[in-house]
Amino acid sequence: MKTRAASASIISETESSANLLLGKTGRPGLPLGRRLSRTGLWFALPAILFVGVFFVIPQVLNLRFAFSNWTTYSSEIKFNGLDNFASLIDQGYLFQSIGVTITYALIAMVAQNVISLILAYSLKDSTRVNGFFRSLFFLPVLLSPLAAGYIWRGLLAPDGPLNDFISLFIPGFDWAWLGETSTALASVALVDAWKWIGLTTLVYIAGINSVSKELLEAAIIDGANAWQTFWRVTFPMLAPAFTFNVVVTLVGAFSAYDVISATTGGGPGNTTRSLNIILRTQWGQGNFGTGSALGLTVTILVVVVAIPLVWYLRRREAKI
Amino acid sequence: MKLRSTVFTRLRVIGLTLFAIPWVGIPIWMVIVNSFKTAGEAADLDLSLPKDWSVVENYMTVIVQGNYFQALGNSLLVSIPTILAVSLIGASAAWAFGRSRSKGLQFAFYVIALSMLLPPTLIPTIFLLRQMALDGTTLGYILVLIGTRMGVVVFLATGFVRSMPVDLEDAAAIDGASRFQVFVRIILPLLAPVLFVGSVILIITVWGDFFFAQFLIPGAGRETLPLSLYSFANSSAQSLRWNLVFAHVVMSGLPLVLAFLFAQKRVVGGLTEGALKG
Numbered sequence: 001m002k003t004r005a006a007s008a009s010i011i012s013e014t015e016s017s018a019n020l021l022l023g024k025t026g027r028p029g030l031p032l033g034r035r036l037s038r039t040g041l042w043f044a045l046p047a048i049l050f051v052g053v054f055f056v057i058p059q060v061l062n063l064r065f066a067f068s069n070w071t072t073y074s075s076e077i078k079f080n081g082l083d084n085f086a087s088l089i090d091q092g093y094l095f096q097s098i099g100v101t102i103t104y105a106l107i108a109m110v111a112q113n114v115i116s117l118i119l120a121y122s123l124k125d126s127t128r129v130n131g132f133f134r135s136l137f138f139l140p141v142l143l144s145p146l147a148a149g150y151i152w153r154g155l156l157a158p159d160g161p162l163n164d165f166i167s168l169f170i171p172g173f174d175w176a177w178l179g180e181t182s183t184a185l186a187s188v189a190l191v192d193a194w195k196w197i198g199l200t201t202l203v204y205i206a207g208i209n210s211v212s213k214e215l216l217e218a219a220i221i222d223g224a225n226a227w228q229t230f231w232r233v234t235f236p237m238l239a240p241a242f243t244f245n246v247v248v249t250l251v252g253a254f255s256a257y258d259v260i261s262a263t264t265g266g267g268p269g270n271t272t273r274s275l276n277i278i279l280r281t282q283w284g285q286g287n288f289g290t291g292s293a294l295g296l297t298v299t300i301l302v303v304v305v306a307i308p309l310v311w312y313l314r315r316r317e318a319k320i
Numbered sequence: 321m322k323l324r325s326t327v328f329t330r331l332r333v334i335g336l337t338l339f340a341i342p343w344v345g346i347p348i349w350m351v352i353v354n355s356f357k358t359a360g361e362a363a364d365l366d367l368s369l370p371k372d373w374s375v376v377e378n379y380m381t382v383i384v385q386g387n388y389f390q391a392l393g394n395s396l397l398v399s400i401p402t403i404l405a406v407s408l409i410g411a412s413a414a415w416a417f418g419r420s421r422s423k424g425l426q427f428a429f430y431v432i433a434l435s436m437l438l439p440p441t442l443i444p445t446i447f448l449l450r451q452m453a454l455d456g457t458t459l460g461y462i463l464v465l466i467g468t469r470m471g472v473v474v475f476l477a478t479g480f481v482r483s484m485p486v487d488l489e490d491a492a493a494i495d496g497a498s499r500f501q502v503f504v505r506i507i508l509p510l511l512a513p514v515l516f517v518g519s520v521i522l523i524i525t526v527w528g529d530f531f532f533a534q535f536l537i538p539g540a541g542r543e544t545l546p547l548s549l550y551s552f553a554n555s556s557a558q559s560l561r562w563n564l565v566f567a568h569v570v571m572s573g574l575p576l577v578l579a580f581l582f583a584q585k586r587v588v589g590g591l592t593e594g595a596l597k598g
Contacts, residue, residue: 040416040425043503047413047470048428054445054467055435061444122332126592133336134592135584136344142576144528144546147569150553151347154354154562160365161350194343199524202591209592247437255439258530261550276531283443283535292443299438306437 062299065292072286084293093278098297100185101274105253107189112249113242116197120204121230134205138198148195149188149262153178156187178264181271188272192259196252200245207241208234243313251306254298275301355379355566362563378567382552386568387540391548392575397458398544399526402465406522407515409466410473415507417474418481419489429478436471440464442535449536461536465526473518480514481507517590527576545572 069080088094119137123130140148155162156177166173177187211234219229235242257276260266266273275298282291346367354362355378357370382388417429445464446455454460488510492502508515530546537544543551549572553565580587 040420040422042416043412043499044416044420044425044428046409047432047474050409050463050467051432051435051470054448054464055440055470056431058441058444058448059438061447062441065444065447122336129333131585131588133340134588135580136340138580138584138588139344139348139577141524142580143569143573144530144549146528146530146546146549147573150549150560150565150569151351153560154350154365154566155347157365161346161367164366199591202588206592251437251439255531258528258546261530262553279442280534288443288447292441295441295443299441302438310437 059299062292062296065289066296068289068292070288070292072288077289080289084290088278088290088293093273094297096270097273097275097278097294098301100270100272101254101256101298101301103185104189104192104256104272104274105250107186108192108253108256109246109249111190112193112197112200113245115193116200116204116245119197119201120208121234123201124205124208126209134198134202137201140195141198143195145192145195145258146262148191149259152187152191152194153263179268181268184264184268184271188256188259188263189253191263192253192256193249195259196249200249203241203245204238207238211237239313239317243310243317246313247306247310250309251302254301254305351566351569354562355570357563359561359563362561362566363559365562374563378563379571381564382567382571385555386548386552386564386571387543388548388568388571390541391543391545391572394458394542395527395544395575398462398465399523401462402469402526403519403522405462405466406470406473407519410470410518411477411508411511411515412503413470413474414477414481414511415503417478418484419486429474432471432474434471435468436475440468440532442532445532446535456537456539456542458537458542461533461542464532464536465529469522469525472521473515476514476518477511480511484510513590516586520587520590523576548572 064079065077066084067079067081068077069083070077085094123134143151154160157163158174158176158179162177163173163175166175175183177183215233215237216229219233224232255276256274257280260272260274260277264272266277275294279291279294282288282294350365350367353367353369354365356373356375358372358374361370361372413432417425420426449455449457449460449464452460454463488506489502492506497505528546529544530550533544533547534550537547540551549565549568552568553560
């Protein structure tokens with residue numbers, strides 16, 4: 001109870017000092033700050049143009065193409081209502097690949113955040129040993145997702161190192177992790193998590209180290225043990241890092257493509273066929289309208305899932 | 321108390337080591353040792369040392385048949401302009417967003433921040449590049465990367481600008497420095513640490529990009545390293561030739577790993593200290 005009160009007061013203190021730093025008080029009247037708002041546009045203009053042309057315009061165009069008959073053979077791009085979505089549903093592509101994409105994203109997000117939190121907590125102090133391990137776990141981050149895919153395709157092969165190890169206990173174990181419908185999707189999602197865990201871990205370490213020492217000491221003086229200090233003090237204070245990591249990993253995994261290309265290519269059957277994998281085949285067949293519809297589906301997934309999630313997690317941060 | 325904490329530290333290091341061996345150690349070992357083997361031996365995918373060493377042959381095949389140096393050059397040609405442009409353009413926009421209270425600029429800031437979250441759309445991007453006669457060109461790919469990866473840098477740097485006191489800028493302005501001079505002499509140096517963190521995140525995603533590269537720069541001459549790895553791995557009709565695939569993984573991973581080894585203190589330090597500002 002006491003720690004709660006202490007943390008609340010410390011938060012409000014840091015907030016007010018942050019406001020001072022941010023110049024929320026007393027900014028009016030500063031000469032440059034004022035004048036910049038007039039010429040500021042010129043400094044922001046290049047960024048606005050680049051994002052406007054190469055990010056915003058394609059998003060708007062996609063709203064048109066997703067509902068159009070555009071193919072290699074069409075002479076003009078015409079509105080065709082929901083035909084693209086209807087044909088994707090008829091062929092059994094749409095809901096199946098949405099399911100694959102969401103499952104992939106959830107597995108990758110949960111694995112990545114749980115493992116990163118544990119690693120971050122054990123590597124939180126900046127010692128030489130920890131520096132070594134932080135760098136070591138960061139190595140997979142540097143690899144391209146494609147390379148990560150090939151590496152794990154080797155490790156998970158029926159006669160690969162993982163099964164060789166399991167065979168020490170279960171002789172002759174030769175499960176095809178990526179070739180069996182029951183394990184392929186989870187395997188590729190975990191490869192994705194493996195590739196990014198080093199980065200998520202560093203973000204959590206930054207979060208853990210931003211928890212004030214006084215607060216932790218207060219908790220220990222009040223008789224909290226390590227487990228309690230973590231769950232009652234550190235974890236709640238980690239809220240911004242948690243929001244950031246959960247959202248970034250989930251949203252990133254909705255665009256699942258690279259690791260799948262290097263490992264299963266969408267198979268076995270259609271068990272790892274994510275939205276972007278079908279987009280690729282539709283593009284290859286010249287079905288640009290249906291391809292755009294699949295791209296729009298990824299965007300909608302992000303909007304429907306990520307924005308409420310950011311809102312919820314932010315509110316949770318505010319409550320703590 | 322002292323004894324207990326040293327016991328804890330030892331246990332922790334042992335635990336971390338036991339985790340790191342299968343997590344990073346064995347994957348790296350498997351890749352390197354198999355990249356030294358002959359095709360037949362590497363097909364077994366085990367962790368033993370090669371009986372027949374085939375180092376030079378394998379790596380020469382990657383360099384010659386895989387067009388390694390061309391792909392490396394293409395990757396540099398894409399990454400370096402992208403990072404320079406995003407850092408400069410992003411920093412100047414962050415200064416404007418951080419200091420201005422104009423509603424229009426605030427709206428632009430939110431749109432750019434949103435571009436971090438929403439996935440860029442592929443097919444309309446190709447359509448747009450086609451209208452500009454830039455589809456399939458390295459320049460078109462670079463422009464798209466600049467426009468779609470700007471968000472992170474703008475977001476991080478704007479947070480940083482807002483936490484900086486304006487005194488320095490004011491003093492310089494009173495001394496008669498122009499807006500542009502203030503930006504180059506004062507703002508850019510102050511933003512250097514956050515731009516470094518942004519560049520690290522950028523280089524990782526740009527260097528490894530496969531999805532967009534596959535659509536925007538198809539064709540042999542412009543291949544970046546991931547595209548080269550993919551076409552190299554799929555060049556044999558049957559199963560993968562693991563010795564060659566792994567040799568390519570080593571060669572295409574090496575530039576970033578080497579750069580990281582030189583700058584690891586700054587990279588890890590920067591990401592653990594500056595990543596979440598703002």
